[in-house]
Amino acid sequence: MNLPDALRNQAGHCEALGSPFMARMLTLLADRLRPTTPLTERLFNWEGDLSPKGHSVPLRLAGALHALVLAAPDSPLAKAYPPHVADGDTLWNAIEQTLNDEASFIDTFLNSAPQTNEVRRSAAILPAALQACAHFGLPLTVSELGASAGLNLNFDRYAVIVDGRSYGAQSPALTLSPDWVGPPPCDTPLSVVERRGVDLNPLTTAEDADRLRAYLWADQPERLALTNAALALPRAPVDRADAAEWLEARLAHIYTGSTHFLFHTIAWQYFPDAVQARCETAIRSAAERATADAPLAWFSMEADDGAGGQGAKLTLRLWPDALSFDLGRADFHGRWVKWS
Numbered sequence: 001m002n003l004p005d006a007l008r009n010q011a012g013h014c015e016a017l018g019s020p021f022m023a024r025m026l027t028l029l030a031d032r033l034r035p036t037t038p039l040t041e042r043l044f045n046w047e048g049d050l051s052p053k054g055h056s057v058p059l060r061l062a063g064a065l066h067a068l069v070l071a072a073p074d075s076p077l078a079k080a081y082p083p084h085v086a087d088g089d090t091l092w093n094a095i096e097q098t099l100n101d102e103a104s105f106i107d108t109f110l111n112s113a114p115q116t117n118e119v120r121r122s123a124a125i126l127p128a129a130l131q132a133c134a135h136f137g138l139p140l141t142v143s144e145l146g147a148s149a150g151l152n153l154n155f156d157r158y159a160v161i162v163d164g165r166s167y168g169a170q171s172p173a174l175t176l177s178p179d180w181v182g183p184p185p186c187d188t189p190l191s192v193v194e195r196r197g198v199d200l201n202p203l204t205t206a207e208d209a210d211r212l213r214a215y216l217w218a219d220q221p222e223r224l225a226l227t228n229a230a231l232a233l234p235r236a237p238v239d240r241a242d243a244a245e246w247l248e249a250r251l252a253h254i255y256t257g258s259t260h261f262l263f264h265t266i267a268w269q270y271f272p273d274a275v276q277a278r279c280e281t282a283i284r285s286a287a288e289r290a291t292a293d294a295p296l297a298w299f300s301m302e303a304d305d306g307a308g309g310q311g312a313k314l315t316l317r318l319w320p321d322a323l324s325f326d327l328g329r330a331d332f333h334g335r336w337v338k339w340s
Helices: 003-016 020-032 038-044 057-071 088-101 103-109 119-136 151-157 206-214 221-231 243-252 273-289
Strands: 140-145 158-162 165-168 174-176 179-181 192-199 238-240 259-265 296-302 312-319 323-330 336-339
Touching: 003 020, 003 057, 020 057, 020 088, 038 103, 057 088, 057 103, 057 206, 088 103, 119 140, 119 151, 119 158, 119 165, 119 174, 119 221, 119 259, 119 296, 119 312, 119 323, 119 336, 140 151, 140 243, 151 158, 151 192, 151 221, 174 221, 192 243, 206 221, 243 259, 243 273, 273 296, 273 312
Parallel strands: 140 192, 140 259, 158 174, 179 336, 192 238, 259 296
Antiparallel strands: 158 165, 296 312, 312 323, 323 336
């Protein structure tokens, strides 16, 4: 896949995920960008998979441009970005000028893979945790794989609105309102006694927070507002480590008096096969040791081949009962949940 094709491919994904501006901007780049400078030559000659399943080059470039918009709200580029409305030529001229003027910044920004921490995924995480609490009647010890900045580790401090009723925290730091289809979540007390995550590159500094904001899409201000609300909370610890090695050590401990709630959202597909295999072995071993006063719950929100690729499958497994629940599906960004 060459660069123009990768840009158009990503534009289609952004359109499907409710960002017409990103779709328009990426299509404009696909149509007009040419390898005329060292920076653009680097983009056109990028080695490897440029798509979202690989290096996500279009999102790296879009993130760099949005970072500059957020840093300089009076710049020509910012004035061509939402909430402003600019025609194609005006937007392109601002992009082209920025690619020339800020080439060094953009070139450095491109070195790191995109990372997001989509808080709206807690619209599925929180109901799954409530299900585990209702089943075992115990507080939670929480572990997240691929935790990024750890914003979803604070899911118990959020609330989800379903049919006008709030589930989760009584005084939530933020409230999620997905398009919900199906029965309501369990209405049960929820408490977390300890939380921790792992990521190869955890985003924990103020500079990292700016990077998180840059990967949000300019015509989706609600995502920025939710992310800012989540960032204002005390940060959950996220360790820099390999997921399998970390999980093996984490699951070796017995958390008596609490349910160990392990989860990951749109992360498993990025783990190498060997890492997935080690994680599964560690989980099976922990499942065999689970007891009524130290149970294990494993929740996954991951892409599969179901429903024509629409959204992610939600699965909850519980031990020592050896139960598996198909909880339905959710939009990759948490905009909707089809709960079963």
